Amino acid sequence: MNTHATTRIVGAPVPRKEGVDKLVGRACYVDDMKREGMWYGATVRSTIPRGLIRSIAFDRRIEWSEFTVVTAADIPGENIIQLIVADQPCLADGKVNHCEEPILLLAHPDKHKLREALGGVKIEYDALPPVFTIEESEQQDQIVWGADNLLKSFLLEKGDVDSAWAGAGHIVEGEYRTGAQEHLYIENQGIIAEYSAEDGVTVWGSLQCPYYVFKALRGVFDLPDEKVRVIQTETGGAFGGKEDYPSILASHAALLAKKSGHPVKMVYDRMEDLAATTKRHPARVRHRTALDKDGKLLAIEIHLDTDGGAYATLSSTVLSRATLHSTGPYLCPNVRVRAQSWATNHVPYGAFRGFGAPQAVFAMERHMDEIAATLDMDPVELRRKNFLHDGDTNATEQLMREPIILDKLLDRALQASAYHAKCAQFARENELNPIKRGMGIAAFYHGSGFTGSGELYLNSLAGVDVTPESKVRVLVSNTEFGQGTNTILTQIASEALGIEYSDVTMAAPDTDMVPNSGPTVASRTSMVVGRLIERACLQLISRLREQAGLGATHTREEFLAACERYRVAHGEVSSMCRYEAPPDIYWDDQKYHGEAYGAYAWAIYVAQVAVDTVTYSAEVENFWAVQEVGRVLHPVLAAGQIEGGIAQGIGYALYEKVVLDGGRMTNNQMTNYIMPTAEDVPPIHVYFEEVPFRYGGFGAKGLGELPHDGPAPAILNAIRDATGVSFNSIPLLPEDLYAGLAASHPVEEPALP
Amino acid sequence: MNANEKADTNAHWPAIRFTVNGESRTVNVPPMKRLLDVLREDLHLTGTKEGCGEGECGSCSVRMNDELVNSCLVPVLQAEGAEIQTVEGLALEGELDPLQEAFLQNGGAQCGICTPGMLMAAAQLLAHRPHPSETEIREGLAGNLCRCTGFTRIVASVAAAARSTESNPAMEPELEQTHHAR
Numbered sequence: 001m002n003t004h005a006t007t008r009i010v011g012a013p014v015p016r017k018e019g020v021d022k023l024v025g026r027a028c029y030v031d032d033m034k035r036e037g038m039w040y041g042a043t044v045r046s047t048i049p050r051g052l053i054r055s056i057a058f059d060r061r062i063e064w065s066e067f068t069v070v071t072a073a074d075i076p077g078e079n080i081i082q083l084i085v086a087d088q089p090c091l092a093d094g095k096v097n098h099c100e101e102p103i104l105l106l107a108h109p110d111k112h113k114l115r116e117a118l119g120g121v122k123i124e125y126d127a128l129p130p131v132f133t134i135e136e137s138e139q140q141d142q143i144v145w146g147a148d149n150l151l152k153s154f155l156l157e158k159g160d161v162d163s164a165w166a167g168a169g170h171i172v173e174g175e176y177r178t179g180a181q182e183h184l185y186i187e188n189q190g191i192i193a194e195y196s197a198e199d200g201v202t203v204w205g206s207l208q209c210p211y212y213v214f215k216a217l218r219g220v221f222d223l224p225d226e227k228v229r230v231i232q233t234e235t236g237g238a239f240g241g242k243e244d245y246p247s248i249l250a251s252h253a254a255l256l257a258k259k260s261g262h263p264v265k266m267v268y269d270r271m272e273d274l275a276a277t278t279k280r281h282p283a284r285v286r287h288r289t290a291l292d293k294d295g296k297l298l299a300i301e302i303h304l305d306t307d308g309g310a311y312a313t314l315s316s317t318v319l320s321r322a323t324l325h326s327t328g329p330y331l332c333p334n335v336r337v338r339a340q341s342w343a344t345n346h347v348p349y350g351a352f353r354g355f356g357a358p359q360a361v362f363a364m365e366r367h368m369d370e371i372a373a374t375l376d377m378d379p380v381e382l383r384r385k386n387f388l389h390d391g392d393t394n395a396t397e398q399l400m401r402e403p404i405i406l407d408k409l410l411d412r413a414l415q416a417s418a419y420h421a422k423c424a425q426f427a428r429e430n431e432l433n434p435i436k437r438g439m440g441i442a443a444f445y446h447g448s449g450f451t452g453s454g455e456l457y458l459n460s461l462a463g464v465d466v467t468p469e470s471k472v473r474v475l476v477s478n479t480e481f482g483q484g485t486n487t488i489l490t491q492i493a494s495e496a497l498g499i500e501y502s503d504v505t506m507a508a509p510d511t512d513m514v515p516n517s518g519p520t521v522a523s524r525t526s527m528v529v530g531r532l533i534e535r536a537c538l539q540l541i542s543r544l545r546e547q548a549g550l551g552a553t554h555t556r557e558e559f560l561a562a563c564e565r566y567r568v569a570h571g572e573v574s575s576m577c578r579y580e581a582p583p584d585i586y587w588d589d590q591k592y593h594g595e596a597y598g599a600y601a602w603a604i605y606v607a608q609v610a611v612d613t614v615t616y617s618a619e620v621e622n623f624w625a626v627q628e629v630g631r632v633l634h635p636v637l638a639a640g641q642i643e644g645g646i647a648q649g650i651g652y653a654l655y656e657k658v659v660l661d662g663g664r665m666t667n668n669q670m671t672n673y674i675m676p677t678a679e680d681v682p683p684i685h686v687y688f689e690e691v692p693f694r695y696g697g698f699g700a701k702g703l704g705e706l707p708h709d710g711p712a713p714a715i716l717n718a719i720r721d722a723t724g725v726s727f728n729s730i731p732l733l734p735e736d737l738y739a740g741l742a743a744s745h746p747v748e749e750p751a752l753p
Numbered sequence: 754m755n756a757n758e759k760a761d762t763n764a765h766w767p768a769i770r771f772t773v774n775g776e777s778r779t780v781n782v783p784p785m786k787r788l789l790d791v792l793r794e795d796l797h798l799t800g801t802k803e804g805c806g807e808g809e810c811g812s813c814s815v816r817m818n819d820e821l822v823n824s825c826l827v828p829v830l831q832a833e834g835a836e837i838q839t840v841e842g843l844a845l846e847g848e849l850d851p852l853q854e855a856f857l858q859n860g861g862a863q864c865g866i867c868t869p870g871m872l873m874a875a876a877q878l879l880a881h882r883p884h885p886s887e888t889e890i891r892e893g894l895a896g897n898l899c900r901c902t903g904f905t906r907i908v909a910s911v912a913a914a915a916r917s918t919e920s921n922p923a924m925e926p927e928l929e930q931t932h933h934a935r
């Protein structure tokens with residue numbers, strides 16, 4: 001295993017593979033593309049949250065013969081978007097279950113005419129009573145999905161929770177809530193589709209998972225594999241938002257292309273993207289915790305519920321990750337987590353960086369500070385006392401075989417942030433200052449890769465080949481959308497093959513050219529796919545040594561010459577590898593018991609926050625992020641991922657509110673859905689401790705999602721430190737701060753000048 | 754070519770003349786057509802991006818007569834006689850401009866969709882404040898949203914570009930970044 005530090009390319013800050021294209025404006029995003037004879041497509045959507053479609057009428061003043069109109073009746077295959085549960089139609093047929101549900105599609109050569117025509121389709125409904133909250137859904141007065149509104153539930157149990165309460169020194173309860181969050185990738189969703197009888201469906205688009213879209217199109221069009229082709233274009237941000245939704249948009253564009261006989265481009269504008277596409281699941285998490293008199297955890301009981309929206313989409317897997325992250329990086333002998341995802345008549349919620357973990361971690365880490373306050377303990381020491389160590393088992397009784405260095409991460413975070421000195425200083429200064437400052441901390445871990453046996457089911461295939469032009473190509477369906485896939489995978493390949501970074505390129509992300517190496521999600525690319533590429537390269541080297549006379553050490557010229565000899569003898573030079581699980585992996589999908597993840601990334605985050613008690617604004621002034629993510633493959637990219645995730649986490653905590661009214665997002669514009677700007681994001685100090693992971697690509701674990709888990713609880717803990725008031729819901733906007741502070745200090749005199 | 758474009762390039766629209774990246778251009782398009790669309794559709798300069806269409810995200814930023822404008826808010830008639838610079842005008846003859854070079858070295862671009870606008874905003878800032886403080890950089894970029902980077906590395910890139918034009922270009926960017934191997 002080549003995980004030690006003597007690498008040339010892995011670990012070096014090589015330039016981003018597609019960086020120059022992006023910097024000169026040459027990178028080609030889907031809206032920059034045009035196909036010969038291309039038309040544009042648009043979507044007629046439901047204006048009500050739930051009901052039956054009574055009639056569809058077309059305004060006579062519009063020349064409809066110029067348009068292509070597609071309804072559910074035009075779907076050649078199944079009217080279902082294939083994902084986990086087959087419940088979501090591609091186009092509503094007779095009934096609608098959420099606002100913005102697609103009902104009908106239009107195409108026209110002129111996009112301006114399309115806009116007018118959208119208003120010329122009049123749909124009448126017989127409305128049915130909608131369900132909008134977890135509480136309404138769990139009441140089950142209205143059944144809007146399945147037999148009981150329950151999209152999915154999990155029960156995780158360790159030890160004996162029920163008998164732990166009696167002997168407890170302390171019992172602490174709390175309820176925590178998190179809101180929906182929009183991905184706000186700066187490039188909206190977009191697809192271009194073509195159809196021909198000979199080639200079937202071809203789509204180009206902004207997407208994360210070409211083979212997810214492939215599977216959806218195959219079902220909607222009832223086509224064999226060879227007649228479906230999905231090509232990812234340069235993708236302007238995704239964060240999970242382009243994991244499942246592109247399957248819907250690609251199906252729509254392709255239906256229009258088939259019926260119109262033209263290539264069709266569908267690119268949402270910002271308002272449509274915000275209103276109609278997925279968001280992070282809102283959650284309600286209830287904690288009940290037993291501790292001994294010294295603050296050692298005895299029992300954790302959690303009820304975690306999410307709003308899944310109108311269809312199942314990815315709610316089950318998001319809930320799974322929430323469940324598995326809900327007890328944090330702590331040792332506790334008795335655990336019960338009951339997790340449920342409820343159907344409502346909201347736009348379906350979906351994947352978003354962290355995938356359920358940010359909700360669960362927010363609750364756990366906020367709750368830890370409430371426990372500390374109840375026990376009158378230092379929140380830092382409470383955490384330290386309960387940390388997991390090597391050889392412990394976590395909530396699923398997974399044995400922690402790899403080294404855990406939480407204490408070291410904590411020490412480093414405390415030292416870098418001057419935590420205790422600042423706490424003391426702020427406590428002194430706050431008294432006379434209308435601006436109250438505080439420090440907050442969060443400790444957490446994030447599992448890398450698919451949950452449990454997920455990676456085995458994915459059965460990923462990936463590899464490398466060498467073209468007759470001596471270009472070495474990485475063959476994966478994993479996509480670049482800013483996080484650095486192209487760069488790290490070509491680093492791994494060039495390192496393992498003993499050639500130069502510039503010798504290796506990525507094969508086009510095109511299902512006709514690359515194998516299914518699984519989706520680009522779940523922080524799996526560096527660890528799982530990176531390892532596959534490393535293995536494929538080492539396999540190629542040993543083949544070249546055995547069969548093409550490559551020496552025990554080689555130059556790049558010798559490598560390329562050996563490849564040519566191999567090509568002459570065997571036709572083509574390629575090396576593919578399939579996923580193999582690390583040994584001793586055991587996972588019970590029913591009981592939620594065993595090795596939940598192959599590896600965990602660990603982190604301690606510290607936020608310094610200032611609360612202005614005159615304007616009721618909270619500002620993050622400084623942020624420290626200390627983490628262990630295995631080997632760091634690329635220092636600049638890795639730090640960039642952490643910083644970007646933290647900025648999104650700050651938005652999640654303090655800025656970003658999806659305002660829903662009657663099932664519709666009413667602030668679906670960048671003017672009123674507010675994300676942090678360059679002026680709002682504080683200096684972020686990023687530190688890595690490296691503990692190479694044996695089964696990851698050159699020792700890497702996942703890091704892409706980790707940074708979204710910690711900021712919100714660290715920030716709200718800092719606000720508690722600053723003000724003495726507990727806030728248990730995010731987003732926490734100035735009006736919420738005002739309400740909470742006013743309620744807790746109703747008679748407080750204005751601060752002295 | 755679609756029907757819409759045929760109409761746009763129809764000579765019955767008055768000619769509008771301006772300079773883009775040093776080249777003079779003439780378009781016959783509806784005068785209220787957005788400068789963004791004229792650049793992308795009529796002049797095939799697709800480096801300039803649309804993120805919101807309402808002046809909030811800055812991904813359509815271009816420099817016009819030494820001002821930073823959101824080209825999604827500018828009807829092309831306002832560009833009559835103007836000098837416009839887009840991202841395509843930065844790297845002349847294939848050489849990256851110091852700003853682009855700094856973004857490449859410092860991780861200033863991730864998904865790249867905000868990058869053209871961000872480079873324009875940074876170029877505008879540096880043209881007027883060659884050696885900005887961190888606060889000035891953050892202010893100068895506050896109209897440009899980036900969802901990927903958290904801005905840290907964009908700010909560092911702009912600072913590095915500013916330093917690269919100083920007498921002592923060897924200074925490292927002030928990025929804190931520490932690795933401990935174990």
Ligand code: FES
Pocket residue numbers: 802803804805806807808809810811812813814823824825826
């Ligand atoms: S597209 Fe012009 S500001 Fe967003």
Ligand code: FES
Pocket residue numbers: 186236237482861862863864865866867868898899900901902
């Ligand atoms: S790099 Fe993706 S939005 Fe800035």
